[in-house]
Amino acid sequence: MQSNFVDYVKINCRAGHGGAGSASLHREKYIDKGGPDGGDGGRGGNITIVGNSNFWTLLEFRFKRHFRGSNGGRGGKSRSTGADGEDIILDVPIGVIARDEEGNIIGEITDDGQQLIIAKGGKGGLGNWNFRSATRQTPRYAQPGLDGDELQVTLELKILADVGLVGFPNAGKSTLLSAVSAAKPKIADYAFTTLTPNLGIVEYRNHKSFVMADIPGIIEGAAEGKGLGHRFLRHIERNSTLLFLIPADAADYGKEYNILLNELTKFNPELLDKERVLAISKSDMLDDELKAEILKQLPTDIITTFISSITGEGIMELKDILWDKLHD
Template sequence: MASSNFIDYVKINVRSGAGGAGSMHFRREKHVDKGGPDGGDGGRGGHIVLKGSAQLWTLLHLKYQKHIKAKPGKGGEGGRRTGAEGDDVIIEVPLGTIARHAETGEQLAEITEDGEEIILLHGGRGGLGNSHFKSSTRQAPDYAQPGEPGQEEWVILELKLLADVGLVGFPNAGKSTLLSVVSAARPEIADYPFTTLVPQLGVVAYRDYKSFVMADIPGIIEGASQGKGLGLRFLRHIERNSILLFLVPATSEDCGAEYETLLNELRQYNPELLDKQRIVAVSKTDLIDEKDYKTIRKRLPANIPTVFISAIRQEGLTDLKDLIWKALTEPETDL
């Protein structure tokens, strides 16, 4: 899919249907000239419903659909016949979509499972017919309730990718190359910053037909948490990853300082990200000598699992997969 087709943020106007009016009707049949009230209730208006779909991974289909409106309910009829309900509008969204109120930022819904449905806006209730208002003192009520109006809101839909492992690193750290080697994903790869402009997902095959999902997220730059570079556009995708895989190139002037800079950007954006399990992979080891390994390892934190890899030579990838799988299946165990 072309990068321009990846849309992870849309603002839409949604309006649920109004309820139908109750009927003000009296029974009239042959030989029954003064039948009682028999007005039926109005039907409820259509809901606006969010539904999760595993077949979608972008909000592109909503980019040009700014106004979404459900149908109103039908009015009640005589004979206590209830009006038809307005048709619900089902908005299909990718898994990991969050709906927020555009003005207050309040979270309205979160979709994480295929087929999951959440009513975003309820349709208005139908009005009661005059048959409900009959009493011993009022045998012929000449009024019925109008239907409730529908609701209308501007809503922001925001996608946060669901993946087991999120690749975190500066531009040109080798994230796209790694994903292309360990999975069937084919992200664009080139030797210049910000080759990856949108997140890419790949399914990584493991032993005994097991697998996990890895996400290549656009590279961080210093100041990303304040919106520099691709800024907040990519940081929100990291929030849904179970494990954070920090990719630091062996050719970096100071691998330890680079790791700390990445960590600091995550801390400033959302301190809770630091609670996730972390693994450090030193990439591009085909460009250094064996003697440099000890120097690099000394500059990285000793309490974080570290593995040296070369995606080009496909070295260290089995060890990396083993570390990731252990972290996914033994989350409470120190690696």
């Protein structure tokens, strides 16, 4: 069964050809040698992507990957310009980056309604009206239209969220997201329950809210492609604050945190510049003495809190910490 979440596609784009200019000569009763009056050709149709906040996946591009813009119209007599080719508008989720065949960034969509031309239509040719002069009063030639861009474009989606959940498989990320939002991610007691990112709106005090993303679990070696590899690590790049989750039944808390941090560093060292919070999940099985022992194993340069998504322990305190980090 294929997932409905698609975050990486390649599409073939060919913008429209520019229309040819006209080499018309003015013809009218009682007017001898009216002169050139050929109009310009129309612009070829562009291929444009537009941010749509109602979209969250690139799934539709899995079934249609070839897009062709229409050609511009020919110029006409009486200096009439040909019609522009019809543009192709493609709705994409917010957070999409478009790259050309060499991997260079064409642009990125960060706002609802934002437009980005990924393949530009060819310019229409000039009509013979443009080539008249004192010494060349009756030019009988016009320019042909130019070709539009033709290229393969890569669309890459990076989830936009305020808080990204980082942790090993089965750390309790999906359970936490379902406890603090209306999101209903798949939850089970085996690794890699989450195979696609999930987003949830977390309600805070005084009707405020922020967005939390459940990123599929990381394992040691993920930056080199092990497990789910770095397929989903890129989504973490767009999160303002990273919430590390380590379960209370972990064998070595400090080691798990360092492995997670190391994988992020190897993938993109700039991730270390993001705000970080550490939460020990499933802490309903811990007493105060065990919590104190756990804290001794963890670094002191990161805020650490204990939570239980089942009993609600520490959830409000966690929201307070995250809110403060987001608005620091």
